[in-house]
Amino acid sequence: MATKPETEEGSGLADGLFLFVVVLLFWMLLTGSLDPSEIITGAVVALVVTLTSRPHLSIYSGVRLTPMAILPIINYLGVFFWELILANIDMARRVLSPSLPVRPAVVEVRTDLRSPLGRLALANSITLTPGTLTVDVQDQTLLVHWVDAPPDIDIENATRKITTKFERHLKGFLK
Amino acid sequence: MRILADMFLLIGATFTLFGSIGLIRMPDVYNRIQAGTKAVTLGSISLLIGIGLLYPQWWSKLLIIGLLIIITNPLGSSTIARALLKSGVQPWKKVETNTPEENSNG
Structure with a gap:
């Protein structure tokens, strides 16, 4: 597998996106509904969680997200x-x-x-x-x-x- | 479906029971952690599957509970074991393997 050079900002953004998606999935599983208002609330919560935990995001840089x-x-x-x-x-x-x-x-x-x-x-x-x-x-x-x-x-x-x-x-x- | 759910519940309860017996019978704290962690992890997953079969509408919450148990249970055990080792609790060893050294030490 080809190794791509990792810049500080680029990997940070990808890690943030990863955490955001995980938290949103978590929210959807917990509420158990696909209601648009629930998903929007979940997106807001996931965004807040992602922004708050920004200093610790580097732990997700270990994940290889490829098909x-x-x-x-x-x-x-x-x-x-x-x-x-x-x-x-x-x-x-x-x-x-x-x-x-x-x-x-x-x-x-x-x-x-x-x-x-x-x-x-x-x-x-x-x-x-x-x-x-x-x-x-x-x-x-x-x-x-x-x-x-x-x-x-x-x-x-x-x-x-x-x-x-x-x-x-x-x-x-x-x- | 009812029978299958009962089977999973029974398996879960049985493994949790084995875990408890292990807690009593094992010789030292590290072995007890081992018995406890494994049995309780599989036991609770099995219980969750059983509950999921009885109440299919709860599947998403049960899935989250299961994931959290799988991630945090071994982590907690490792942390306790690490703290024990750092504070100087020696792992128990079979007596016969230690006998020559103990004799030479007096």
């Missing part, structure tokens, strides 16, 4: 919900078995995602997958608490096992 991004988003959601269900079955099995089979450890994993939003999404996904909980994020390194860590695993293996399945799809729509 190409739709497929990774669908893939990511599929993987995410599948892993969430697996995580729960796995946790239920551990909790219910009398011997309580856990070998917890804190491991480090690396990520290639550079934007704050991308790392946030990755950290959240890790927390909801089988047996892992993101404890801390420092630059390119995530500290992960792992319920069933193999005895002496190194950072490469842990990275491959924990992050790769999400990162592959996240890279499609987040930087």
Whole structure:
């Protein structure tokens, strides 16, 4: 994918528009009606929210808004919900078995995602997958608490096992 | 439709119950957070789907509730875990893996 040079004003405008659309969608879902007066009120509210949160808009610069991004988003959601269900079955099995089979450890994993939003999404996904909980994020390194860590695993293996399945799809729509 | 909705409600309640059992049985706070987060996230989503099947006119609000739960629940857990680690709470380890070091330390 071609990287375009990002000017401060241009990206700010795009981020603002993104937030505006998200807030307006939120409003429409909450009111649950397509009445023109409701939409106009929502637009005013969304504009106020966007203008008020202008200093924090740079977090949205991590989003890649292209038609190409739709497929990774669908893939990511599929993987995410599948892993969430697996995580729960796995946790239920551990909790219910009398011997309580856990070998917890804190491991480090690396990520290639550079934007704050991308790392946030990755950290959240890790927390909801089988047996892992993101404890801390420092630059390119995530500290992960792992319920069933193999005895002496190194950072490469842990990275491959924990992050790769999400990162592959996240890279499609987040930087 | 009624049966399907009941099934989702039952699944949600069951996973939430497993989460509570996990809270009691797990050895330390990090494992308890893990059990709590996962079970409650899937449990509440399942409950929301069940409610959505019973009252289809509420779908938009239920969708928002679900999205907010998915985004904020793991975030909150991570933040609590981070605060614990920073304040020096050590993760629990199986005793046998620590035994040699503990013996050599006296």
